[in-house]
């Protein structure tokens with residue numbers, strides 16, 4: 592049965608893949624602050640301008656929507672989920688699939704990002720529509736942030752690069768989201784989404800080197816160096832949270848592999864090798880950097 596599905600965060604890593612999966616069979620409303628940029632980046636569905644920082648206008652965007660996917664991004668400004676939840680309730684949205692994070696299930700994880708995701712989960716559980724919570728481990732696509740260094744022949748630099756994470760292909764997260772949005776069997780469930788094995792940065796760098804058929808070097812950052820880099824890119828509280836998350840990973844908190852992706856999709860979770868093969872052009876030295 593064809594549904595009307597809104598995707599909040601449609602131009603994001605998971606949202607964009609989700610619009611590809613849904614648009615042929617469903618009416619998809621893809622929410623973005625810039626429909627022009629989203630169109631250029633190949634986001635599918637009807638592109639609708641929306642800013643989650645403002646409550647006004649969101650309700651109209653969600654009128655007539657059966658199911659809503661929510662990926663929000665700003666732990667430093669937690670109003671985004673509150674605005675979307677109020678609008679979804681007022682517009683009569685029936686079901687919400689919320690992109691959360693697996694650390695919420697770890698009571699020892701008390702960093703800013705995880706506390707924010709926990710609060711968002713509570714908000715959506717109490718918001719009115721039925722819900723499904725998706726809790727992924729780190730996305731394999733995070734390593735696209737190394738692409739510039741690899742293309743330039745520079746080493747990949749990271750903190751605690753020998754510690755492992757059961758990272759997941761964001762396309763698998765999108766596939767689980769598509770099923771959770773369209774099949775009532777997933778209502779009231781929380782899913783732990785991982786890849787099929789736990790890998791370190793050093794492991795990932797080695798695989799990229801094999802695929803590129805050239806060595807890619809790895810260089811360890813100190814905590815201080817990592818903090819300086821993160822401060823350049825993120826507000827201070829977020830940079831500090833990233834240090835805490837890295838420490839949880841070093842304590843071995845992120846290595847467990849779960850079976851929710853294969854159980855829900857009916858096929859094995861994608862390996863890092865598969866993800867890397869599909870994205871290897873981003874790391875090739877002769878690639879136009881403006882293409883990414």
Ligand SMILES: NC(=O)c1ccc[n+]([C@@H]2O[C@H](COP(=O)([O-])OP(=O)(O)OC[C@H]3O[C@@H](n4cnc5c(N)ncnc54)[C@H](OP(=O)(O)O)[C@@H]3O)[C@@H](O)[C@H]2O)c1
Pocket residue numbers: 600601602603604605606622623624625629641642643644662663664690691692693708727728729730733
């Ligand atoms: N990366 C990981 O390893 C990881 C792991 C577990 C969980 N998560 C969770 O996944 C979520 C991020 O998902 P993602 O990686 O798919 O997203 P993403 O690639 O970070 O996409 C960010 C999107 O947010 C949209 N956006 C930002 N501010 C907005 C605003 N005020 N109003 C409307 N849209 C706004 C932007 O779209 P426009 O510019 O088009 O508006 C942008 O495309 C976060 O909640 C994160 O905690 C991530």
